[in-house]
Amino acid sequence: MIETRIDRRFAKLKAEGRAAFVSYFMANDPDYDTSLKILKGLPGAGADVIEVGMPFTDPMADGAAIQAAGLRSLASGGSLRNTLKLISEFREGDNETPIVLMGYYNPVYAYGVEDFLKDAVKAGVDGLIIVDLPSEEDSELCIPAREAGINFIRLATPTTDEKRLPAVVNNSSGFLYYVSIAGTTGAAAPEPADVAKALERIRKATDLPIAVGFGIRRGDQAAEIAKIADAAVVGTALVERVANAASPDEAVSSVLELAKELSAGVQSVTKN
Amino acid sequence: MSQQLNTYRAGPDETGHFGIFGGQFVAETLMPLILELNDAYEEAKKDPAFAEQLSGLLKHYVGRESPLYFAERLTEHYGGAKIYLKREDLNHTGAHKINNCMGQILLAMRMGKKRIIAETGAGQHGVATATVAARFGLPCTIYMGETDIERQKPNVFRMKLMGAEVIPVKSGSRTLKDAMNEALRDWVTNVENTFYIIGTVAGPHPYPQLVRDFQNVIGEEVRRQIMEQEGRLPDALLACIGGGSNAMGLFHPFLDDEDIDIYGVEAAGEGLDKKHAASLKGGRPGVLHGNRTYLLQDEDGQIAEAHSISAGLDYPGIGPEHSWLNDIGRVNYVSATDQEALDAFQLCCELEGIIPALESSHALAYLEKLARDLPKDKIIVVNLSGRGDKDIFTVADALGVEL
Numbered sequence: 238m239i240e241t242r243i244d245r246r247f248a249k250l251k252a253e254g255r256a257a258f259v260s261y262f263m264a265n266d267p268d269y270d271t272s273l274k275i276l277k278g279l280p281g282a283g284a285d286v287i288e289v290g291m292p293f294t295d296p297m298a299d300g301a302a303i304q305a306a307g308l309r310s311l312a313s314g315g316s317l318r319n320t321l322k323l324i325s326e327f328r329e330g331d332n333e334t335p336i337v338l339m340g341y342y343n344p345v346y347a348y349g350v351e352d353f354l355k356d357a358v359k360a361g362v363d364g365l366i367i368v369d370l371p372s373e374e375d376s377e378l379c380i381p382a383r384e385a386g387i388n389f390i391r392l393a394t395p396t397t398d399e400k401r402l403p404a405v406v407n408n409s410s411g412f413l414y415y416v417s418i419a420g421t422t423g424a425a426a427p428e429p430a431d432v433a434k435a436l437e438r439i440r441k442a443t444d445l446p447i448a449v450g451f452g453i454r455r456g457d458q459a460a461e462i463a464k465i466a467d468a469a470v471v472g473t474a475l476v477e478r479v480a481n482a483a484s485p486d487e488a489v490s491s492v493l494e495l496a497k498e499l500s501a502g503v504q505s506v507t508k509n
Numbered sequence: 510m511s512q513q514l515n516t517y518r519a520g521p522d523e524t525g526h527f528g529i530f531g532g533q534f535v536a537e538t539l540m541p542l543i544l545e546l547n548d549a550y551e552e553a554k555k556d557p558a559f560a561e562q563l564s565g566l567l568k569h570y571v572g573r574e575s576p577l578y579f580a581e582r583l584t585e586h587y588g589g590a591k592i593y594l595k596r597e598d599l600n601h602t603g604a605h606k607i608n609n610c611m612g613q614i615l616l617a618m619r620m621g622k623k624r625i626i627a628e629t630g631a632g633q634h635g636v637a638t639a640t641v642a643a644r645f646g647l648p649c650t651i652y653m654g655e656t657d658i659e660r661q662k663p664n665v666f667r668m669k670l671m672g673a674e675v676i677p678v679k680s681g682s683r684t685l686k687d688a689m690n691e692a693l694r695d696w697v698t699n700v701e702n703t704f705y706i707i708g709t710v711a712g713p714h715p716y717p718q719l720v721r722d723f724q725n726v727i728g729e730e731v732r733r734q735i736m737e738q739e740g741r742l743p744d745a746l747l748a749c750i751g752g753g754s755n756a757m758g759l760f761h762p763f764l765d766d767e768d769i770d771i772y773g774v775e776a777a778g779e780g781l782d783k784k785h786a787a788s789l790k791g792g793r794p795g796v797l798h799g800n801r802t803y804l805l806q807d808e809d810g811q812i813a814e815a816h817s818i819s820a821g822l823d824y825p826g827i828g829p830e831h832s833w834l835n836d837i838g839r840v841n842y843v844s845a846t847d848q849e850a851l852d853a854f855q856l857c858c859e860l861e862g863i864i865p866a867l868e869s870s871h872a873l874a875y876l877e878k879l880a881r882d883l884p885k886d887k888i889i890v891v892n893l894s895g896r897g898d899k900d901i902f903t904v905a906d907a908l909g910v911e912l
Contacts, residue, residue, distance in 0.1 A: 292811075293810075293811065294681065294811045294812045295681070295686065295687075295690050295797060295798075295812050296690075297536075297689075297690040297693040297694060297697075297798070298536040298538075298693075298694070298697055299694075300694070304680060311811060316809040316811075317809055317810070318809070341796075342534060342796045343795045343796045343797060343804075343806070343810040343812070344809055344810035344811070345810070346795060346796055346801075346810060347795060347806065347808070347809060347810025348809075348810065368536050369534040369535055369536060369796065369799075370534065371533060371534075371535060371536075371537050371540045372540075373524065373532070373533045373540070374532060374533065374534060391537065392536070392537045392538075393537065394536075394537050394538040395538075396537075396538050396539075396540075396541045396542065396700055396701075397537060397541065398541060400541075401540065401541050401544075405537065416537075416538065419538050419697060419698060419699075419700050419701070420538075420697060420698040421694045421697055421698060424698070
C-alpha cells in the first residue's frame with residue numbers, strides 16, 4: 238500500500254536511533270476548542286504519533302479514565318463528525334505528524350464505511366485502531382481502509398499465542414500495538430522483562446514497528462519501554478490530566494507538561 | 510443438502526453470521542478464548558456423555574420437563590383461540606435462564622475454567638448463574654446495574670445467599686447494557702481462568718448459537734407436549750423479547766413449520782414514540798457487545814438508553830438471529846407497553862392464580878390483540894418465561910400500593 242505519514246515517521250526515527258512517543262487523547266474532551274489546543278500542542282511537546290480517541294457510549298475495553306473521557310466528550314457534543322473536523326483543523330498547520338483514530342466500530346458503521354474513509358483521508362487521518370474489529374472481521378473496515386491508503390493497526394495481547402499471531406499480523410500495517418497486559422486501559426504496568434520476552438516472539442512474525450502500551454504513566458517507565466520497543470504509548474495518564482484540571486487552560490498545560498516528561502523519557506534512550 | 514437450503518434452522522454460518530447479523534466483534538484479547546470456546550462446544554456436542562450429564566441435571570435439579578398448561582380461564586376471558594402456557598416459571602430458580610446456565614457451566618468445567626462471571630438485568634440470569642456456580646463449587650461474580658439492583662432487591666439477596674459476589678455497575682444507564690460492558694472488562698482482565706456465562710442469545714459467536722441450543726429444550730418439549738394434549742402442533746407461538754433467549758428457545762424448533770405464526774413481543778416502554786426498549790421497531794443495525802444486530806442508537810452510532818418497566822427487557826439490542834428472522838419475515842415482531850404488560854400481569858394473577866414475570870407479561874399482553882380474533886379451534890402457546898415474585902415491588906409501586 239501507499240506510504241503513510243506513519244511509515245515515514247517510523248523510518249525517520251529508526252534512522253535517528255530512537256523510539257517513538259505515541260500520545261493518546263480523547264477528541265472533544267472536555268470540549269472542542271480545548272482538545273484542538275491539546276492536539277496542536279502535542280507535536281511541540283514531543284509526540285511523534287498522535288492517537289485521537291473517537292468517543293463512544295460503550296467502550297468495553299477501556300478502564301474508568303477513558304470511559305469518563307468519552308462521556309465528557311459526548312456531553313459537550315463530541316461525535317465522529319467533529320472528530321474528523323478536529324483533524325482537518327490540525328492538518329492546516331501540521332502535515333507531518335501521523336494521526337491515528339482509535340475507538341469502536343459502531344460510530345464508523347453508523348457513519349458508513351465508504352463515506353467515513355473518504356472523509357478520513359480528506360481530513361488527514363493516517364491510521365485506525367478499532368478495538369472491536371479482530372481479523373475475523375477484516376472485510377468490514379480493515380481491507381477497505383488499506384485500499385483507501387489508511388493503515389489498519391492491530392492490537393496484539395498476552396493472549397495472542399503462536400497460533401493466533403499470524404492472523405493478527407496479516408493485513409496489519411503502520412505499526413503493531415502490543416497491549417502489554419490482559420486488561421482494560423489504565424491497568425497496572427507490566428514487568429519490562431515480560432514485555433521484552435513477548436516482543437521477541439512477536440518480532441519473529443512481523444517486521445512492523447511495535448508500539449507498547451498499557452500502564453505507562455511516567456517518563457522513566459516510558460524510557461524502560463523505549464529500550465525494548467519501537468514506541469511507547471500513553472493514554473490514561475494524559476486523559477486523567479484533563480479530568481483533574483480546574484479549567485480548560487489548565488487541562489491544556491497539564492497534558493502538555495506530562496507529554497514533555499514522557500517524550501523526554503523516550504528520547505533519553507538511544508539505540509543502535 | 511437440498512433440505513439444508515430449505516431450513517430456517519441452519520444458522521449461523523461458519524463465520525458466526527445469520528445473514529449480515531452476528532459475527533465476532535470483540536477485543537483481540539478475547540479472540541483466542543472465543544475460538545477455544547467454539548472448539549470446546551463443537552466437541553461437547555459430539556460427546557454423548559455431555560448430553561447425558563446435561564439432561565440428567567435438567568431433569569433432577571432443574572425439574573424439567575416444565576408443564577404445558579391449558580389456561581382455561583384466560584381462554585374464556587378472550588373468547589377466542591385456546592391458550593396454553595409453557596411453564597418455565599416452574600423451573601428451579603423461577604425462569605428459563607437456568608437451562609442455558611446449566612449447559613454453559615458444564616462447558617466451563619470441560620474447559621478447565623475456575624471462575625464464573627455473568628451480567629444480569631432483572632437478576633434472573635444472575636440468580637441462575639449463582640445457582641449453578643454454587644452447585645458446582647465455582648466462585649462467581651455477577652455484574653448488575655445500580656438501577657436494576659434497586660428494583661430487583663430480592664434477586665440480589667438470593668445471589669448473595671448462594672455465595673455470589675454482586676458488583677454494582679455505576680456507569681452509563683446503570684442497567685443491563687452497562688453490566689454487560691463491565692462483565693466484558695472483567696473477562697478481558699481475567700481471561701485465562703474465567704468463563705463468561707452470557708445470559709441471552711447475543712454476544713460474539715458462538716454465544717448466540719450455544720445459548721439458543723441450550724434453550725431449545727423449551728420448544729422441543731412444547732412440540733411433544735402439544736402432540737400429547739391436542740394431537741397436533743399449535744397455530745401460533747408468543748414470547749417476550751429482551752435479548753431474546755426464551756423466545757428463541759420456543760421458536761427455533763418450530764421455525765420450519767411455516768404454517769405456525771410466530772410472534773416476538775418487544776418492550777414498548779412508555780410507547781414507541783417515547784422511551785422504550787424495542788430494538789427492532791425503533792432501532793437500526795449496528796455493532797455492540799460482540800455482534801451486529803438491531804440497536805437503539807443515535808445518528809452518530811452512540812447507543813441509546815432503553816426503557817422498560819421490566820428490568821429483563823431493558824436492553825438496547827436484541828440477539829442477532831432475531832434480527833435476521835425479522836428481516837427475512839419469518840417471525841412477526843410486535844410490542845407491548847409498560848401499561849399493557851401491567852394489565853396482563855394482573856389479569857394472569859386474577860384468572861389463573863399465576864404471578865408471571867413482568868418480562869413474560871409482555872407476551873401475555875399481546876394475547877389481547879391475538880387471542881380474541883382467532884377462532885376457538887386455534888391453539889396459541891405462550892412462553893411464561895419466568896415467575897413474577899421478584900417483580901411485586903415494582904408492580905406495587907406502579908399501582909400506588911405501599912408494601
